[in-house]
Amino acid sequence: MNLAVDENVKASVTNLLAQEGHDVVRVQDVELGIDDRDVIGYCREERRVLLTNDDDFFDFDSHPGILFLTHQTTPAREVANAVRHVEQQFSADQLCDTVLHVPNSWV
Numbered sequence: 855m856n857l858a859v860d861e862n863v864k865a866s867v868t869n870l871l872a873q874e875g876h877d878v879v880r881v882q883d884v885e886l887g888i889d890d891r892d893v894i895g896y897c898r899e900e901r902r903v904l905l906t907n908d909d910d911f912f913d914f915d916s917h918p919g920i921l922f923l924t925h926q927t928t929p930a931r932e933v934a935n936a937v938r939h940v941e942q943q944f945s946a947d948q949l950c951d952t953v954l955h956v957p958n959s960w961v
Contacts, residue, residue, distance in 0.1 A: 855941045855949075858884075858897050860906035863923060866930040867905070874934055890914075903949055905937070905956075912953060919949030921956050928957055936960035 856877040859868045872878045879902065881893055894914050897904050903919035904911060907926050911917070921940065923933060936957035944952075954960070 855937070855946060856900065856902045857921075857937070858893070858900070858902040858904050860893065860904060860908055862907045862926065863905055864926065864930065867923075867933045870930040870934045871905075871937060874938070876937065901946060903946070905933075916951060918946070919944075919951070920953045922953055924955050924958060932957045 857871065857879070859871070859878055859880050861880070861882045868878055868880055879900070881896075884896060890908070890910050893904065894911065894917050896902070897918050898916075901918055903921060904917065905921045905923060907923045909922065911920050911922075921937065933956060939960045940949075940954060940956065
């Protein structure tokens with residue numbers, strides 16, 4: 855699963871996901887600005903699932919998938935485990951237009 859990690863997600867989460875072999879891009883590294891439409895547009899173009907803590911992304915009807923980090927204080931290991939489990943259960947196409955709350959029951 856290719857991921858775009860929103861600017862509000864802790865760097866420790868992004869770093870651990872990258873260490874575990876996920877294709878991870880931080881939104882701020884792509885220099886998209888802060889407009890949510892730009893972030894979603896980038897995710898569509900690059901076919902990246904968005905990992906975010908920002909529920910404003912729920913307003914988009916069409917997106918390549920959103921993993922909503924329910925609590926910003928969730929340890930990086932729990933987030934990485936949840937992402938791995940989601941990846942095992944869903945293909946990228948199945949995640950399209952879907953919002954999953956992580957880690958919740960995905961740990």
